[in-house]
Structures are given as structure tokens and as C-alpha cells.
Amino acid sequence: MAFIKLENVKKIYNSGEIKVNALQDTCFEVEEGEMVIILGPSGTGKSTLLNVLGGIDTVTSGSIFVEGKDITKYSEKQLIKYRRNDVGFVFQDYNLLENLTAYENVQMSIDLKKQKGDILEILKKVGLEKRINHYPAQLSGGEKQRVAIARAFIKNPKLLLCDEPTRSIRL
Ligand SMILES: Nc1ncnc2c1ncn2[C@@H]1O[C@H](COP(=O)(O)OP(=O)(O)OP(=O)(O)O)[C@@H](O)[C@H]1O
Ligand SMILES: [Mg+2]
Known part of the structure; x- marks a missing residue:
């Protein structure tokens, strides 16, 4: 199957x-x-x-x-569960929560799942250790996109959907 x-x-x-x-x-x-x-x-x-x-x-x-x-x-309830538990999504336009810091945006995705994860470690992996307490408005496009990548990856989801995930990132 x-x-x-x-x-x-x-x-x-x-x-x-x-x-x-x-x-x-x-x-x-x-x-x-x-x-x-x-x-x-x-x-x-x-x-x-x-x-x-x-x-x-x-x-x-x-x-x-x-x-x-x-x-x-699926019903709306089943879809919520599916999105929360099975899917990691890196959106084309990031979709970060503006009133949460980089750290909190990543934290939110595992909190919803009641899952544990090393938030600092994943933010380090995407090169954002110096930006953890910045809000999205204080980040560049590529930095926002890297928060979005960290937020999706920390869930270790069954299905990882990435919509042009490196569009804004030039290393
Ligand atoms: N909410 C919407 N209402 C009406 N039309 C829409 C809506 N969302 C997308 N479309 C249209 O559907 C088509 C497909 O859009 P989609 O965003 O999936 O394209 P895409 O391949 O991701 O493009 P891009 O490479 O520019 O991101 C486009 O013609 C777009 O104008
Ligand atoms: Mg698109």
C-alpha cells in the first residue's frame, strides 16, 4: 500500500x-x-x-x-488531529505567529502535540541561535523561513510538506 x-x-x-x-x-x-x-x-x-x-x-x-x-x-475534528499529529508544513509565506518569538513559534508546534523536543538545538541547526527571542517582524525573510523549517521539523512528522522552503534563504 x-x-x-x-x-x-x-x-x-x-x-x-x-x-x-x-x-x-x-x-x-x-x-x-x-x-x-x-x-x-x-x-x-x-x-x-x-x-x-x-x-x-x-x-x-x-x-x-x-x-x-x-x-x-475526515470531519473537521479528524482534520485537526491529522494536521497536528501527522503533518509538518513549511508554508510558502511562512505563517509564523507575529506575537510569538522564534523560540515560541517552534515550541507551539510540539506543545500542541504534547511532544518533547530540543527547541534550542533545532534553532541552532538552522543557524538562529542568536535570534531565538526575536519576533517575526524583527527577522529577515530567510530567517523567518528558517523558523518555519524548524517548526515543521521539530515535530518529526510522518508527512513533511515544504512549499518552496528555501525560496528566501541564500547562504
Ligand atoms: N483562494 C483562491 N481563490 C481563487 N483562486 C486561487 C486561490 N488560490 C489560488 N488560486 C489560483 O489557483 C491557481 C494555482 O495556485 P497555486 O497557489 O496553487 O499555484 P502555485 O503553483 O503554488 O504558484 P507559485 O509558484 O506562484 O507559488 C492560480 O492560478 C491561482 O491564481
Ligand atoms: Mg505556491
């Missing part, structure tokens, strides 16, 4: 007059332990795909099986 299986996934955005077919009959499988890279021009549905796979957005039709369970059939 594939770890992830998408079957004819469609996502249509209806914003007013304009209908956007962001995903059209998308099908693929990912095995456990596999790393997959999705490439495509801007506006072709990469973020949409990651959002529906991460249970952040809903599909218009089709199925998404994760470990054999169709997450498109």
Missing part, C-alpha cells in the same frame, strides 16, 4: 465570476520514506496540492489516501 495516493483530485476555486481549475484529475502515489519534488511554473497548483494534502484546504472532488485512510472524508 502506498503511503500517499491521490485519485482524480480536482480543485476548482470559485472567486466571483472567475473559475480556476487549480487541480485537474491529479493522480499519483508516494511510498513511505520517499522524497518527492514537484516542479512547475507559477500558478500551476503546487501550493494548492500541498494544502489539500496537508488537510488545510478541501478538494472539489477525488480522494486523498494517507496510510489507506481517505482524508477528504
Whole structure:
């Protein structure tokens, strides 16, 4: 059994007059332990795909099986649990909480799971040991992105979804 299986996934955005077919009959499988890279021009549905796979957005039709369970059939409560326990997400626009420091943003992700983790160690790994008490507004784009990476990785999630995770990072 594939770890992830998408079957004819469609996502249509209806914003007013304009209908956007962001995903059209998308099908693929990912095995456990596999790393997959999705490439495509801007506006072709990469973020949409990651959002529906991460249970952040809903599909218009089709199925998404994760470990054999169709997450498109999940209730809001089941989705919250799935997002919290199984998914780590590095968002294209970081999505850090503005009123929490770098340390607290990372801490939040494991606190929600009631999991233990070495927050300082992971922030050190992404080169932010000198920025732990900074708020997102006090960080550069690349630094914010590195907090977002630390926040996703510390959970050691079953499924790690990274949306252009190094876009703002130039070393
Ligand atoms: N909330 C929304 N409402 C209406 N249309 C949307 C919405 N979100 C995305 N779209 C449209 O759906 C299409 C796919 O968007 P998406 O963000 O998935 O693209 P992308 O491949 O991630 O692009 P990029 O490389 O620029 O990040 C685009 O044409 C976009 O304009
Ligand atoms: Mg995108």
C-alpha cells in the first residue's frame, strides 16, 4: 500500500465570476520514506496540492489516501488531529505567529502535540541561535523561513510538506 495516493483530485476555486481549475484529475502515489519534488511554473497548483494534502484546504472532488485512510472524508475534528499529529508544513509565506518569538513559534508546534523536543538545538541547526527571542517582524525573510523549517521539523512528522522552503534563504 502506498503511503500517499491521490485519485482524480480536482480543485476548482470559485472567486466571483472567475473559475480556476487549480487541480485537474491529479493522480499519483508516494511510498513511505520517499522524497518527492514537484516542479512547475507559477500558478500551476503546487501550493494548492500541498494544502489539500496537508488537510488545510478541501478538494472539489477525488480522494486523498494517507496510510489507506481517505482524508477528504475526515470531519473537521479528524482534520485537526491529522494536521497536528501527522503533518509538518513549511508554508510558502511562512505563517509564523507575529506575537510569538522564534523560540515560541517552534515550541507551539510540539506543545500542541504534547511532544518533547530540543527547541534550542533545532534553532541552532538552522543557524538562529542568536535570534531565538526575536519576533517575526524583527527577522529577515530567510530567517523567518528558517523558523518555519524548524517548526515543521521539530515535530518529526510522518508527512513533511515544504512549499518552496528555501525560496528566501541564500547562504
Ligand atoms: N483562494 C483562491 N481563490 C481563487 N483562486 C486561487 C486561490 N488560490 C489560488 N488560486 C489560483 O489557483 C491557481 C494555482 O495556485 P497555486 O497557489 O496553487 O499555484 P502555485 O503553483 O503554488 O504558484 P507559485 O509558484 O506562484 O507559488 C492560480 O492560478 C491561482 O491564481
Ligand atoms: Mg505556491
